[in-house]
Amino acid sequence: MTSTHILSVLVVNRPGVLTRVAGLFARRGYNIESLTVSPTNDPQVSRMTIGVDVDSPSTLEQIVKQLNKLIEVHKIIELEDSAVTRELVLVKVRSDLENRSKIVDTVGLFRGKAVDVSHESITIEATGGREKLEALIKMLESFGILEIVQSGRVAVNRGASALAAKSSRNGS
C-alpha cells in the first residue's frame, strides 16, 4: 500500500538544481507523483512542491534525508494533511451549439470557466484540489474529451506559519 505525501522544498535558484533533485529520485528508485517548481518572493530561492508515493514511513524519511544532503536544498517540510493544495486543469471538450450551454452550466458548478470556444470545441479552465478536478473531468467525459492538460500540485500549510529559507550565508 503506497501513500502520497507532499514535500515543500526550498532550493537555490540556479541551473541544474531540478536535474539534481529529479536525478536523486531516479537513482534511488523513488517515485515522483507530481512536481512543480516556481519562483518565490526571494529571487535567489525557488520552491519545489513534490508529491511522492511511498510504501513506508522509512522511505519518506530516506527521501527527506537524501534531499537534505543536496547542497542546493535549503529546507524541506512535509505538508500537513490539511494543507491547501491546488492544481490547474485545462480540458478541451467536443462541443457544438446545442450542448455548449450545458457544458458551461456544468463547469459553473465547479467554478470553472470557458477560456476558448470554437464551432467544434470548448476549452475549460478550472482550479482546485485533486478530487474536485477529477469530479469535473468525470462530468465532462460524457461530452467527449479531446485533450486534458493538468499542472502539478502547489500547496501550502494552513495558518500563519510560513516556510522561509535559512539565513543565506555561512561563515568561512
Add this chain to the structure above:
Amino acid sequence: MADNPRQPKLMTGAQMVVASLEKLGVDVVFGLPGGAIMPTYDPLMDSEGVRHILVRHEQGAGHAAEGYAVATGRVGVCMATSGPGATNLVTALYDAYLDSVPMVAITGQVGASLIGTDGFQEADIRGITMPITKHNFLITRAADIPLALAEAFHIASTGRPGPVLVDIAKNAQQETTEFRWPKQYDLPGYKPTLRPHSRQIKEATTLILEAERPVLYVGGGVAKAGAAGELARLVDITGIPVVTTLMARDVFPDDNPLAMGMPGMHGSVAAVGALQRADLVFAVGARFDDRVTGRLDTFAPMAKVIHADVDPAEIGKNRVADVPIVGDARLTLTRIADALEGKKLPDISVWVEQLQEMRKTYAPGWEEPPAGELSPQYVISRIGALAPDDTVFVTGVGQHQMWASHFLPHRHPRSWLTSGGAGTMGYCVPAAMGAQIGRPEATVWGIDGDGCFQMTNQELVTCALNGIPIKIAIINNNVLGMVRQWQNLFFDKRYSHTDLHSDQYPDFVKLSEALGCVAFRVTQADEIDATIRRANEINDRPVVVEFVVHKDAMVWPMVAAGASNDDIQIARGMAPDWGEQAEDEAVGAAGSGEED
C-alpha cells in the same frame, strides 16, 4: 602582479585556479593536460607551492588523489581536460564517493559559447558525475573561480567527506579580472551536524551500561574522522570487543586482545559471531553495508543498535537504530567515553572470553597448497611480517584484498588503503603512488592481483620518472580469482572467462622493467623472504615482485551473497561450532531455533 593591497589584483582565470590552490595549501596535483585545461597548465608550470605529477591515464590521477587523501587526511586533487579526459576520472570519483574520500577534481570545459553545441571534446561532465559526487560546479566566468574552489575544498573535507568536481570553461580560464579570495562561503544548504546531541549520548550511555554482550562495529567513518585515539580510549574504559570493517582495518590494532577482526561476507568467525550474538551493537562511522550484514533481517537479531554517523541519511537506512547519534565520530566517541569514565560498568568478561576463544579457534587461516606451489596467503603474511612498522598497505580488489585484510599486520591509522564500496579493480598502483607522495618517509606496499594490475600498471612509469619508490606485489594466480571462487562454489565450476593466462602474457618482470621498475619473480617458497627484503631495501625506484601462486586458493570464511551471517562457512560445507552456551543463548533470546 601588483603587491599594493589597495590595487585590485588582476589575473586570468587560469592564474586564479593556481593562486586558489596555493591559498588552499595544495602541495600536489595529479593530472594530464589537454586542450580545454591548457590555459590553467600554463601558470601551473611556474607555481612554487603546487607540484604537478603527470600521470599516464586520468583514472590514475583520480586514484592517486584518493591515495594521497586517505594516507594524509588532506584533500587529494586531480586535474584533467574536457571530454574523455574528464570521463576518465569518473571511476575514481565514484570510488571516492562510495568510500567518502575527500577529493577535488578540476576539469577543463569547452568555452561557454560552445557548451551545448557538441563541440570538440565537450562532455556534460557535471551531468555525468552528479550522482557520484558530493557536489559539483560548472564555472563559466573567471570571477567565480576562487569561491567555487574554496567551497569545493570545504565541501569535500567537512561533514561526510567526498569528491567534488569543478568544471571550468576555457573562456573562464582565459578571462582577466580581479582576484578576490572569498571571506565566506555561499552555502546556506550545507551545515553538517558535527556535535552529537546530549540526550542521545545519554541514551547511548544507558544502553552501554545495561548491555551484557556489547560490541563496537567500527567503520571507515572513524578512519576519516582520525578518531583512532578516541576509539582506543573508549575501549580502554569499557573493555567492549571491537570489529573493524574492511574500511577501518587500520583504526584499531589487530594485536589488541579485544580486536575481533573484520565482519561480513569474508569476515572472521569472531567478528561475525560477535555481531550475530551481541545484545548491543554500537556502530560508529559504519553504514550496515550488505557485505557486512548479509541477509538484513537475520543480522544481529538480538541486538539493540546505537548508530553514530556524521551523515544523518545513513542512520536507519538499512537497520533501525534504537539510539541515533548524528555527529563527527571523534566528538561522539569522546563524549561517550567522558560519560562512561569512572562509572561502574557491567561485567562482560564471560562474553569477552567467549569471543576470544572463538578468535583463537577460528583465526583466519589457509590450507597448504599442492607441493611446489606458493600459498598466496603465506606470501601476503610474509610481506606484512617483513614490512617496516611505518608501512602503508594498499590493495587491489578481489581475493588478495580479503587476504590482505586478514593477514597483514594492522597497527597504525592511515596505513590501510583499499577500495571498499565500489570494489574498483585497478585502484592499487595509482593509489599507492598517491600515498607515497603524501607520505614520502613511509614504505608503501601495494598488494595487487594479476587482473587488477593489468588495468592501471602504466602509472609505474609515473612512479619511475618521479622517483616514487612504491613496492607492488602481484599475487599472480593466473585467473580472476574472486570470480573464479564464486564460479567454483555457485556456478558448478564452469569457469567462464576468468582465466587470464597470466602465466603466458604479459611477462610481468619484463613489463615492469620496461615501465622503469626493478622487478623480481618468485616461484619458490624459499625465495619469498629474501626477495621481500631486497624489495624493502630499494628506495630510489618502484619495485614489482610477481609471486606466482596457487590458482585454487579460496577466501574463507565466507557467507554466500544473500545468506544469513549465521550460515558462515569456515571452509566448503564446514560451519563453525559456536559452542553449546552460545547456541542456547541465541535460541532463547531470538525465540526461534536456528537452521543448521
